Amino acid sequence: MKTIGIIGSGISGLSAAAVLALNGQKVVVFEKNDQLGGRMRQFEANGFTFDMGPSWYWMPDVFERFYKQFGYSGSDFYELKKLDPGFQMITADGETVKIPAGWDELLALFEQIETGAADKLKAFMREAEYKYEVGVKKLIYQPGLSVLELINADTISGVFRLQIFSSFSKHVRRYFKNDTLIALMEFPVLFLGAMPKNTPALYSLMNYAGLKQGTFYPMGGFKKVIDAMVQISREHGVEFNTAEGVDAIKKESNSKISLTTHARSIQLDGLIASADYQHVESKLLQQKDRNYTE
Ligand SMILES: Cc1cc2nc3c(=O)[nH]c(=O)nc-3n(C[C@H](O)[C@H](O)[C@H](O)COP(=O)(O)OP(=O)(O)OC[C@H]3O[C@@H](n4cnc5c(N)ncnc54)[C@H](O)[C@@H]3O)c2cc1C
Known part of the structure; x- marks a missing residue:
């Protein structure tokens, strides 16, 4: 011992x-x-x-x-409550946007703000979910002793899908044009302590966590x-x-x-x-x- x-x-x-x-x-x-x-x-x-x-x-x-x-x-140990709305966003114009916990309601909100954005959100989240599965479920549990830990079958086959080398900011703008939606999609990476333009698009896994899995609170x-x-x-x-x-x-x-x-x-x-x-x-x-x- x-x-x-x-x-x-x-x-x-x-x-x-x-x-x-x-x-x-x-x-x-x-x-x-x-x-x-x-x-x-x-x-x-x-x-x-x-x-x-x-x-x-x-x-x-x-x-x-x-x-x-x-x-x-x-x-x-505690009751975990899924919040609905998960959170609300207040835009620079003072408009309040409540982010619903339900996926269908979230799609409807996106569509209401920007025509066609519901389908774009579905496509964005498919990619984000893949990154979450590989990034969170596989990569972060490596001991962190060698960079070689990051090179495995998933990362090699998914090197382009994981988008380690492209900018998060550009990634979001490929899907959405409306400023409110862009702000909403960019905000989760601020939790990483970096600006979206300096953050790899890999981190759309944060959008998957925050918008698709949802926001919880331990009572x-x-x-x-x-x-x-x-x-x-x-x-x-x-x-x-x-x-x-x-x-x-x-x-x-x-x-x-x-x-x-x-x-x-x-x-x-x-x-x-x-x-x-x-x-x-x-x-x-x-x-x-x-x-x-x-
Ligand atoms: C205002 C705020 C809001 C946040 N919101 C969220 C959120 O909503 N969701 C989320 O996931 N994260 C959030 N975070 C981040 C999250 O709180 C931190 O990432 C996490 O708590 C850090 O844990 P840690 O153990 O790394 O460090 P810390 O919690 O900072 O622990 C370090 C400990 O070391 C002790 N220490 C320091 N020096 C010494 C010393 N010389 N000797 C002995 N002890 C020492 C400190 O007293 C402290 O207890 C938030 C953080 C802040 C400040």
Whole structure:
């Protein structure tokens, strides 16, 4: 059994902790806040509860896949409600467009905004679904150790359909002319933190997630997801230390890693830093171990 440290208890740190513990490792989580959950934590005041970060639960199959490894389903922890409308969009002219959860209603809305757009949406989504099947169900679960992982029968045979090298912005405009529809179709990729013109058309898989699968909400708020992951982690022996931020990471000559907090110094066999990259790189790693300059 190896001892693996995890910096941060956001959804990424928690999922890593649970999976490592399931695979027989001793896992110790360090969280600088006094609450677990990172950007998915909650804030309560005057009888109201606020989600501090996410409010769109997309790709429920990704969550289900996680729970299934532990013999659970999301419904063991919270009720997942499909929102209808999924969301609404307010255009620059102040017009409100409600995005229906039902596929037939969505097609009708597109047709109402632009003649012929319903058929275009069907064609767009066929491609988007293919990209979702290959991209989300196959590629993202690779360990990420080599670029060769991305080269397999699906990616070779589908290299043109996956549209890794063409622009998302141009892709959308090939299907739709109306500004409202273009804005609606372009917005999901903003979640990736990039502009549509700089994003590969592969990411129309996000439209499939948001418009075809739909937008969900875990009743009780996103902290329900965190509570579920913490419960699962604890059931597998993960140790949590809150209000204990990591101050420094050092690689030792015996191939161990030492990690320092205000309370102690601990030696580990492995470490996952799930806090923001810039913070870990420039504040926690020693100068010689950094990949980038400031
Ligand atoms: C306002 C907002 C809205 C969002 N909306 C959505 C949405 O609708 N749908 C969606 O899917 N995503 C949404 N996101 C994105 C989503 O919340 C994040 O991608 C996700 O929560 C990030 O999880 P993480 O584990 O990678 O990082 P984080 O949640 O940031 O976790 C990192 C943890 O590391 C801790 N930490 C940092 N430094 C140290 C240290 N030195 N020592 C110990 N601990 C440390 C932090 O306190 C934190 O708890 C939203 C984000 C925000 C901010």
